[in-house]
Amino acid sequence: MRRLLVVSWVVALTATACSGVSSTPADTPGTTASVTTSSTAPADTSSSQPTSTTTPGSSTTDGVAPTTTTPEGMPIDLWVPHPGEGPVIGVVGVRYDDVLNLRAGPGTGSVVVATLDPLQDGIVGTGNGWQMPSGAVWWEVEVDGIVGWANQSFLSRMGDVLDLTSEVVAAIGLIPTAATMEELALTVACVHDPESEDCGSAPVVVVAPTVADLGEITVDVLGLADDSTAGYRLHVFGEPVDGDGFSLTAVERTLLCTRGVDDGLCI
Numbered sequence: 001m002r003r004l005l006v007v008s009w010v011v012a013l014t015a016t017a018c019s020g021v022s023s024t025p026a027d028t029p030g031t032t033a034s035v036t037t038s039s040t041a042p043a044d045t046s047s048s049q050p051t052s053t054t055t056p057g058s059s060t061t062d063g064v065a066p067t068t069t070t071p072e073g074m075p076i077d078l079w080v081p082h083p084g085e086g087p088v089i090g091v092v093g094v095r096y097d098d099v100l101n102l103r104a105g106p107g108t109g110s111v112v113v114a115t116l117d118p119l120q121d122g123i124v125g126t127g128n129g130w131q132m133p134s135g136a137v138w139w140e141v142e143v144d145g146i147v148g149w150a151n152q153s154f155l156s157r158m159g160d161v162l163d164l165t166s167e168v169v170a171a172i173g174l175i176p177t178a179a180t181m182e183e184l185a186l187t188v189a190c191v192h193d194p195e196s197e198d199c200g201s202a203p204v205v206v207v208a209p210t211v212a213d214l215g216e217i218t219v220d221v222l223g224l225a226d227d228s229t230a231g232y233r234l235h236v237f238g239e240p241v242d243g244d245g246f247s248l249t250a251v252e253r254t255l256l257c258t259r260g261v262d263d264g265l266c267i
Contacts, residue, residue: 071109073133074131076137077127078129081125081139081141082125082127083124088122089157090155091121092222093154095205096207102141106140119207136152157257157266158255158256159261163250164251165249168248168251177247177248178246180245181211181216185217185219186203189234205218205219211240214238214240215237218236219234220232221234222256228257229256230256230257230258234253237250
């Protein structure tokens, strides 16, 4: 009976998947992470959390409204990454067609010194953190010799990468199919937390869907109700089904950790 309920829920969810992620595949940008320096400060989004609705190509994502004054708030050390810390830190929750701003100081009143791609990793913390009056936390980090501040909502310690294909199929009771790779990714994302009404935040597409021998897409699932696990990065593969949709082939999951990583797991 539980299996029948889960399957029915997944079918219903897939039918409405367009509300979570775009159903129109976009052109695939280069997926090699890079750092681009900049001397100007573009506009910024007003959301304080990662979102999949940032303006494409606008270099906007760092999470709080623009200001021209010195940021208020106070230094913070809780969970701030320090030099020599083991886990790799990467950008998370940034759309494939957007970037994360790295600024000269915490808050959007500081100039942009670089922009980070959605898959940028190898980020090193300096041990400095800043909490804004709104509660938003900024980290000072170094990337390829460039030091700057970024909104912590879009940074995460990276945990283990695991193959979850058999677990997903077992949870659903069959190999899932969907009309698009975006819908297939949403189905897979919600299998992790079927008791949740919204399965965390809507997945953010960090690598646009492509189709060759297999369909492929990478999404970040954030906003989980867990103080140690920020979310998951899901790399989903699907086999085209007679030109009409995709059947799940494989799922790789990377843990995204808030506080730290021990033996590949969030702590």
